[in-house]
Amino acid sequence: MRRGSISPLIIRDLKNYRCYGSTIDHSTAILEELGYQVHVECMPAARLFTLVEAGKVDVTINISTTGALENKVTIIYPPYTYLSIVLANHAEKSDGETVAAITGYDYTGLRQELVKQGYTFIDVPSSLDAINLFLHNRTSSLISYLRPYEYYLDNRVPDKSVKTHHIKRDIPTYFAISRTSKWHDELIKRFKDYSESQQISLFIEKFKQTTSKQLAPAQKNATSTN
Incomplete structure (x- = not known):
């Protein structure tokens, strides 16, 4: 199988x-x-x-x-x-309209909501690709499921400029x-x-x-x- x-x-x-x-x-x-x-x-x-x-x-x-x-x-x-979704932002960046995300994921409707708010999505193949894109300042925001995001951050020095918000749980x-x-x-x-x-x-x-x-x-x- x-x-x-x-x-x-x-x-x-x-x-x-x-x-x-x-x-x-x-x-x-x-x-x-x-x-x-x-x-x-x-x-x-x-x-x-x-x-x-x-x-x-x-x-x-x-x-x-x-x-x-x-x-x-x-x-x-x-x-x-059960999963949770987070939205992370670079606090110091004035451009708040680009968001790293996984190709093909609608994040239970949140993709459409963010597009309506003016975000432009930068789609990549995996969650780690999206997280890397965001943490290297290639996008102003990141939408991610919580588990891979926490796993990645556990192995890095915390970036105090990154603000994280839980936007959907359970x-x-x-x-x-x-x-x-x-x-x-x-x-x-x-x-x-x-x-x-x-x-x-x-x-x-x-x-x-x-x-x-x-x-x-x-x-x-x-x-x-x-």
């Missing part, structure tokens, strides 16, 4: 382009408990959306309102986890199954059985639990060579 990963829930190593982070560990553990061998790929959002539509990526994790995935995925309930994000995946129907049933048997209200809190005895033990090898 091919599992596609993009920001904001993972970190991409800019030296070797590998992805890592607790979300990869958690989601892989769940899918393996469901009986699948998982091949994780890290890619820009635009490429992920194309591969999901084609059924070449079976599973991703995303918010339910991502326009590029509308009618292309089946959302799995309950949520995987945004649910979900496992999303490609509607053209050959595992689509089976995945939906197995996720449903798993969440009900484990009484899951949030997948991220339950990833260590074992699957229900009703789930078939045989592994499915759906690893893609693409």
